[in-house]
Amino acid sequence: MIEKYLMKLRARDTISDAEEAAIRGSISDVVEYKADQTFIRAGQELFHSTLLLDGLMCRYKDRSDGQRQITEIHVPGDFADLHSFTLKHLDHNIMTLTPCTIAKSPHDRIQRVCEEFPRLARIFWFSTNLDACIHREWEVSLGRRTALERTAHLLCELHVRLGIVGLARSDGYALSITQAELSECLGLTPVHVNRVLRELREQGMVEFRGSEVTLNDLDGLKRVADFVPDYLYLGVPERGR
Amino acid sequence: MTHYFLHVRNGQGYTRDEEGQDFADLPAARAKAAESVRSIISEEARAGVIDLRGEIEIADAADVVALVYGFGEAIEILQGKPPQGPAGT
Numbered sequence: 042m043i044e045k046y047l048m049k050l051r052a053r054d055t056i057s058d059a060e061e062a063a064i065r066g067s068i069s070d071v072v073e074y075k076a077d078q079t080f081i082r083a084g085q086e087l088f089h090s091t092l093l094l095d096g097l098m099c100r101y102k103d104r105s106d107g108q109r110q111i112t113e114i115h116v117p118g119d120f121a122d123l124h125s126f127t128l129k130h131l132d133h134n135i136m137t138l139t140p141c142t143i144a145k146s147p148h149d150r151i152q153r154v155c156e157e158f159p160r161l162a163r164i165f166w167f168s169t170n171l172d173a174c175i176h177r178e179w180e181v182s183l184g185r186r187t188a189l190e191r192t193a194h195l196l197c198e199l200h201v202r203l204g205i206v207g208l209a210r211s212d213g214y215a216l217s218i219t220q221a222e223l224s225e226c227l228g229l230t231p232v233h234v235n236r237v238l239r240e241l242r243e244q245g246m247v248e249f250r251g252s253e254v255t256l257n258d259l260d261g262l263k264r265v266a267d268f269v270p271d272y273l274y275l276g277v278p279e280r281g282r
Numbered sequence: 283m284t285h286y287f288l289h290v291r292n293g294q295g296y297t298r299d300e301e302g303q304d305f306a307d308l309p310a311a312r313a314k315a316a317e318s319v320r321s322i323i324s325e326e327a328r329a330g331v332i333d334l335r336g337e338i339e340i341a342d343a344a345d346v347v348a349l350v351y352g353f354g355e356a357i358e359i360l361q362g363k364p365p366q367g368p369a370g371t
Contacts, residue, residue: 188325220301231303232288232318232338233325239297 043068043144045118045206046092052205052275053171054164063158067150068092074141081135087125089145093117096141097218101225102133111226113175114138114199114218118206124169126151139217167274174272183228186266191227192237193266196247196254201270212259217252241265285343286311288318292336292353308348311340315349319356 043065050056056064069089074080074096081087083102098121099111112133115121121135126148155162178198182191199216203209224234241247246262248255256262287302288311305311315338326332336353 187328188321221303230314230318230321231301232290232299232315233321235299235301236290236294236297236322239294 042071042094043092045094045208046120047118048206049118050164052277053167054277056164060158060161063154063161067146067154068144069147069150070145072143072145074137074143076137076139076141079134079136081122081125081131083132083134084130086130087122087128087148089147090123090125090151091121091135092144092146093119093121094142094144097138097216098135098141099138099222099226100133100135109225110228111222112179113172114226116199116202116206117208120146120168123151123165124172126165138222171274174274178272179226188227188229188233188237189240190266192223192229192234193241193246193262194268195223195226196249196256197259197263197266197268197270198273199254200256200259201273201275205275212257213253213255215252216249216254220249223249284308284311286348287341287343287345288315289339289341290318290336291339293333302343308340312349312351315340315351316356319351319353323353323357 046064047056047061050064071094076096081091093115095117098115100113100115100121101109101111103109121143122131125131151165155165175198178194182194186194200209200214203214208214219231220234220238221231224231227234229237238247238249241262244258244261244265246256246258246265248257262268283304283306285302286305286308287299289299290297303311303314305314319336319338323332323334334353334357338351338353339347340349340351341347
């Protein structure tokens, strides 16, 4: 059930059998959500964290003029809001982009895991740090990268993140989101994203059609994006955890 | 709500909108077209060349073009010497 989460953890740390059992024991319920459902609203008091098992979801903020900025896409194996364990309510909303299956991890159970397995507490801490790394990279994209570069960068990032949990091939991956949602990630309009995707397609780098990303020239795409995946902290070095 | 498609025709050719979006009415779709053109122009400004020779076709689900929005409609360009302010400013 939480295999993708374990794959994500083991891409960066060793997890013992006892730790794995503790993580499994922290799950109380498994719930299905429909697509396009905001199931956590900013300010709402939270008593559990949401682990995404299947599907895609996102963190987002809406402006008063109706414009939406998606601040992170979550792939299976991500905790959408492990930070709610310490924050208790969020400053942003979380919605499903596709139909999703989630596992609920009550905060009192997370607390018990942290007390009994301090090493897992550090690993959970690392996980929220990793979200911050992704946010920083999106900040650079929104502030400094051109529309073409930031689109290419996001497609490269999702290739790596989906690959960690076994959901990407070397030449592509399924991405069931609309161009409108993609534009909300990139701070562009759907028309602009459509044009950028056309340009990337015509340059022979990538195609995004019918919920499928086809990487025709991954190296070229990485070059356009100036994509360096160091911020995703892959590998299992000694980090003192 | 009406589903409109915003197709772009310009120097790069014809970029068809296969997805479309729901809008309250045609003026709302037109406002989105204006926002889209401004987004594209801002990107072009960074590169130093602004091409206003494009248009957005706003088409309905039956592929009937309801409105053609010229890129030039989205922006006002003021040129020439700076306007004279009060002395000493």
